[in-house]
Amino acid sequence: MRTFSKALTGAFLCLSFSCANAQNSPQTVKGQEAIRLNQLGFYPNASKIAVVVGENKGGKFFLKSADKAKTVYTGQLSEVKPAELSKRPTRVADFSDFSTPGTYVLEIPEVGRSYTFEIKPDVHKGVAAASIKGFYYQRTAIDLPEKYAGKWHRPAGHPDTKVLVHPSAASAQRPAGTVISSPLGWYDAGDYNKYIVNSGITMGTMLSAYEDFPAFYKTQNLNIPESNNTVPDLLDEVMWNLRWMQTMQDPNDGGVYHKLTNPSFDGMVMPNKATNPRYVVQKSTAAALDFAAVMAQASRVYKNFPKEFPGLADSCLTAAVRAWEWAQKNPKVLYEQEAINKSFDPDISTGTYGDRDVSDEFIWAAAELYATTKQDKYYTAVSIFPDANMPLPSWPQVRLLGYYTLLRHKDNLSPAAQKDLPELKKRLLQLADDMVTGANQGAYRTVMGRVAQDYIWGSSSVAANQGITLVQAYLQTGDKKYLQAALSNLDYLLGRNAVGYSFVTGYGDKATMNPHHRPSIADGIKEPVPGLLSGGTNGQANKQDKCEGYTATSPDEMYLDVDCSYASNEIAINWNAPLVYLAGAVEALQQKAGFAARSGK
Numbered sequence: 001m002r003t004f005s006k007a008l009t010g011a012f013l014c015l016s017f018s019c020a021n022a023q024n025s026p027q028t029v030k031g032q033e034a035i036r037l038n039q040l041g042f043y044p045n046a047s048k049i050a051v052v053v054g055e056n057k058g059g060k061f062f063l064k065s066a067d068k069a070k071t072v073y074t075g076q077l078s079e080v081k082p083a084e085l086s087k088r089p090t091r092v093a094d095f096s097d098f099s100t101p102g103t104y105v106l107e108i109p110e111v112g113r114s115y116t117f118e119i120k121p122d123v124h125k126g127v128a129a130a131s132i133k134g135f136y137y138q139r140t141a142i143d144l145p146e147k148y149a150g151k152w153h154r155p156a157g158h159p160d161t162k163v164l165v166h167p168s169a170a171s172a173q174r175p176a177g178t179v180i181s182s183p184l185g186w187y188d189a190g191d192y193n194k195y196i197v198n199s200g201i202t203m204g205t206m207l208s209a210y211e212d213f214p215a216f217y218k219t220q221n222l223n224i225p226e227s228n229n230t231v232p233d234l235l236d237e238v239m240w241n242l243r244w245m246q247t248m249q250d251p252n253d254g255g256v257y258h259k260l261t262n263p264s265f266d267g268m269v270m271p272n273k274a275t276n277p278r279y280v281v282q283k284s285t286a287a288a289l290d291f292a293a294v295m296a297q298a299s300r301v302y303k304n305f306p307k308e309f310p311g312l313a314d315s316c317l318t319a320a321v322r323a324w325e326w327a328q329k330n331p332k333v334l335y336e337q338e339a340i341n342k343s344f345d346p347d348i349s350t351g352t353y354g355d356r357d358v359s360d361e362f363i364w365a366a367a368e369l370y371a372t373t374k375q376d377k378y379y380t381a382v383s384i385f386p387d388a389n390m391p392l393p394s395w396p397q398v399r400l401l402g403y404y405t406l407l408r409h410k411d412n413l414s415p416a417a418q419k420d421l422p423e424l425k426k427r428l429l430q431l432a433d434d435m436v437t438g439a440n441q442g443a444y445r446t447v448m449g450r451v452a453q454d455y456i457w458g459s460s461s462v463a464a465n466q467g468i469t470l471v472q473a474y475l476q477t478g479d480k481k482y483l484q485a486a487l488s489n490l491d492y493l494l495g496r497n498a499v500g501y502s503f504v505t506g507y508g509d510k511a512t513m514n515p516h517h518r519p520s521i522a523d524g525i526k527e528p529v530p531g532l533l534s535g536g537t538n539g540q541a542n543k544q545d546k547c548e549g550y551t552a553t554s555p556d557e558m559y560l561d562v563d564c565s566y567a568s569n570e571i572a573i574n575w576n577a578p579l580v581y582l583a584g585a586v587e588a589l590q591q592k593a594g595f596a597a598r599s600g601k
């Protein structure tokens with residue numbers, strides 16, 4: 001009740017005289033900057049919304065041909081509404097009724113004109129492909145030639161064929177200082193290390209995209225070195241990291257090293273110039289379980305390509321089972337970097353991915369092993385509903401990845417799991433309904449970003465993962481309202497948000513230009529490596545990276561497109577992966593959803 005009346009007061013202030021909050025705000029938004037929309041555009045028959053930020057008199061808006069010669073649609077701006085968090089005045093221009101393909105601008109009298117955008121089927125085809133190609137640019141240990149990498153071509157970095165066993169990871173068979181080979185894989189993020197936990201959710205999300213939309217991925221061409229083989233490019237790209245993950249299992253006991261890393265972060269140099277020694281560090285339960293889940297899922301997926309990958313499905317499953325068994329014997333080995341540094345040298349100061357609770361990792365690994373083997377013993381090894389929560393996936397929280405898998409394979413489950421299907425579905429739909437409820441009343445009309453808690457480190461992945469939940473709800477019900485809501489979050493990522501950026505490098509007139517990404521910083525090329533998703537707005541970013549230049553006071557506006565802002569503007573594989581899923585799903589489903597149908601509505 002209190003919040004409600006506060007919001008009303010804000011609206012009243014904004015209407016009667018200059019809006020108090022907007023006046024205090026650091027940015028004065030005008031022209032293009034004030035018109036927030038998906039900068040790529042819209043499907044012909046999907047919803048088309050732009051949000052106009054800042055004070056204006058309201059009234060009519062005009063949709064014009066790109067040359068501004070012709071007005072093709074006239075609409076009425078909505079009443080002013082204070083944005084949920086900043087209280088900045090906003091109005092909505094809704095031109096969903098207009099469905100003729102073409103290139104357009106939106107003109108708002110006294111405000112200005114929007115960026116040019118398109119209305120067409122396949123409008124996200126480019127970004128769906130680029131978000132996977134982004135992983136190609138993250139490949140370690142291989143030259144990226146101009147043929148595939150364009151102007152971002154670069155020599156290979158980090159061969160990782162001579163990696164040291166850190167004292168924290170020493171065992172009888174592999175004492176400290178043992179040299180092992182652990183090549184391939186992707187760089188995690190803006191840094192050059194490789195972390196199993198973060199690879200876990202990333203790989204799970206990408207393999208799920210393939211499992212849910214195989215026909216779509218079979219037609220996609222990413223122009224990567226493997227594009228001409230008979231395997232979908234998505235699976236070729238995933239293979240680059242799968243082969244690395246396999247090397248992170250100790251063949252002697254089945255345990256999995258937590259990460260492969262430098263002792264401290266490399267400087268802002270190109271990958272081939274970063275040649276400090278690298279280590280595998282302590283094995284952990286989280287790493288073993290995430291590894292087991294990925295290997296079990298990979299076994300299932302690559303089983304369909306026996307000629308291309310002979311023996312792979314079997315070796316993945318063996319690896320999964322061994323890691324699972326290790327975790328059963330070692331259920332509470334957390335990764336505690338500070339403690340490790342007290343006992344061993346050299347000290348390690350890179351990313352920790354130090355999950356404190358591995359119960360959800362047990363659920364995910366159990367679900368994947370069960371879906372692949374159909375053996376009840378995996379399913380019954382865990383409590384599938386430990387509580388009433390449905391936590392959105394993130395690197396330390398993977399329970400829902402297991403739930404999605406069980407629902408995906410619902411026609412193929414034994415009675416042990418079948419009895420839980422109604423509850424699983426009920427929970428999924430409850431979560432999706434909570435997301436849908438109120439989304440159309442929010443200032444930006446997106447699922448993402450109506451509450452401050454959405455704006456965490458890597459908030460772009462919150463938007464994308466909400467989108468995945470909604471796509472899952474659609475797949476279970478066929479109800480298009482879920483897909484429409486999922487699309488609203490893709491609109492968020494591509495510009496309809498409180499900072500007006502497209503968070504995908506290379507996609508949109510005002511897209512992230514200066515991500516915290518070592519190659520993009522060091523390569524001397526103005527444009528950043530394309531297809532990478534900035535972590536995005538983070539209410540705590542100013543305190544976390546202490547980068548200079550933050551002026552925002554509201555959590556939904558705490559974003560700096562400068563490379564020192566690693567808490568709001570780094571890129572990372574676990575953020576790109578749900579973008580891969582969401583953009584791919586929306587493209588794959590556009591006809592079924594009626595987004596792209598040419599006639600009728």
Ligand code: 9MR
Nearest residue numbers: 189190191192265350351516564566570
């Ligand atoms: O570059 C690092 C980035 O990849 C990490 O996400 C981030 C948080 O762990 O740390 C960055 O490294 C910074 C370090 O933490 C503090 N000194 C400056 C480093 C580079 O900006």
Ligand code: 9MR
Nearest residue numbers: 188189190191351352353457458570572
């Ligand atoms: O995504 C991670 C975020 O949840 C944490 O709050 C943050 C600080 O520990 O670290 C993020 O992960 C970084 C990792 O530690 C190192 N590589 C870059 C990752 C993205 O910033």
